[in-house]
Amino acid sequence: MRFLVTGHTGFKGAWLALVLHHRGHEVSGLSLDPAPGSLYERARVGELVAADLRVDVRDAGAVRDAVAAVAPEVVLHLAAQPLVRESYRDPRGTVETNVMGTFNVLDAVQRAGGVRAHLVVTTDKVYRNVGQMWGYREPDPLGGHDPYSASKAAADLLTQSWIASTASVVPTAIARAGNVVGGGDVSPERLMVDLLAAFSAGTPAAVRSPGAVRPWQHVLDCLDGYLELVDALLDGRAAGAAFNVGPPASSCLTVGEVATQVAQRWGTGASWRDDSHGSHPPEAGLLTLDPRKAEVELDWRSVLSLEETLDLTVDFARRVEAGEDAREVALAQVAVVADRAATRRDR
Template sequence: MPDQRFDEERLSRALAGRRILLTGHTGFKGGWLALWLRRLGADTTAVALPPCDRGPSLFEAIDVDGLVDHRLCDIRDEAAFAQTVMDLDPDLVIHMAAQALVRPSYVSPVETFQTNVVGTAVVLDAARRFQSLKGVVVVTSDKCYDNQGWDWGYRESDRLGGSDPYSASKGCAELVVDSYRRSFFAEPDSPILASVRAGNVFGGGDWSVDRLVPDIIRAVEAGKPVQIRNPASVRPWQHVLEPLAGYLMLAARMLEGDRTIGGAWNFGPDADATVDVATLAGMVESAWGRGAPNFVFGDPAKSPPEAAILRLDSQKARERLGWRPRLTLADAVALTVEWYRAGLAGRRDLRLLSERQIARYVMGVRPATLPQFDPVFREAAACA
């Protein structure tokens, strides 16, 4: 992990006691953000669909409903969402609720567009009516770009689009955000509206179908080999805490009244963390140690098409926010393996482990030191 200072005190000064409306807290990234907002002292109300009932979830593993004012609603239903938030007057909205996967978008394209495009409009339309609102952060995806297969990173000013329904829906969501920014958030005293685009995020507690790390964990649990569809696909891999740190830095600046930070922002990893699927699978295998998963590499021609290469240029966030990745890819993998090994060993204090991972991220403690640093890791490693 690079030796650099992360100013969490500034985040706490900006967010402590603030009223936050968060959507998507029953999902993977939303659950981690709810935990971090609690650490910072924010007063968070969270709205989402129920967590998936077909298996484990981060929401249940760390008891997210105990971290927030937990409310259930489908963001596609304008009237229901307005009713759900009618008693609120938040200082900040962070919109994360989404259909977040490429392959399911081929199965349910209309639902994908309804959630990611119409749902974003519903949330923004409710947000513009909050009297105390200072800012809105809308989370989209690195896949919002019209991917031309370039070997260099996409910048915030590059063309939006996408051939698959998921990518296209995220490009459309960005257009919705831009329209609301120019139509309803353009006055000098208006709330600040920003969109954020991150790479392929992984970390403890993700159980989504058709994602590499969750697929690995399910295979390990079942004692089966891991089927890898597209081993040569190159992605900007990053631990979940990396983009969340960027989102929180933006949020803090909004609450401080910095109007220069409206617009779109990339939060991607360093170049050495943009690797193909086969390389990341090998790193997981190495970090796992005893009982590591076995991999079987498939034929990409038999899967729905996905972009072969995708990179992000995060220079804007580095120069204007002071954000930069704090974890090497090896460190990110180590943190992730730590979390899942603890879960598979039957640990019941996964919220505590998750809180400690946030604390170590903030302090800059390398995962290589964890066996000497964290008794939770020591016990998990001994049981795995």
């Protein structure tokens, strides 16, 4: 099947291109240039994609032309400015990319014709955060205290209204995932990236919010959930709906607990220090997702435990640092998680 992934040069998008390649699909991508040292570069993902397009999603005409040229059967829209702290520095750019970029992709997909499934990726941060102990569910109100969260909530609402007002010509669904981790992320100011960089350099990692609680999910589990949703759309289910794509409650831990577990896996010399007294823009203290709708309606759930998630993440970093080929390491991890997911489905 012919897939188009927006954001394929990014962390999730590069893994997604590898997963789709592993599953035998034709993949094209539409993004900005990859960050230096990204998984996209290290695993030479560009060699595996049919059309490797550099298009700014803010440019409506260019997006329209690109989608028409690829003529995809399935579109996964991941391209975004995805960082909370960057959104404080550049709120306008964040809103333009995340809101108008999503509008441009929805419009281009509708005009292209022939798209059989469209998944729009938002985030757990779309929920109006009221500090509740239990996970947010899909009907909960959306909101956003920082520009990133607000822009993704707006993109989510925009997609909902697009689905309703265009009579769902293209079966479209929304996926809301939480913090994902895995090898190959290079985005600054993300916990795992900061931890692994500090451990590799032999310095203590500065951790901004050790008390903050998050759901931790491996990127391959998250992508498996996205593709389960695509399968549901192709089967005539899930159109018009939003789904949380999250790990079980046992994978919701504080940032500090995760930092300690990653340091233990890295081994000698790895440590972290509490940097919560530094000057940081506000971020949510407690944010968890309730994944039960996907479990009940799609029979989908994460297959990796938190321990396995952290094992795979540290193992990837260690192997690539030791000089192993990043594409081979990544594809081996893709195969492991695919086998686990297939076994779960067969049960």
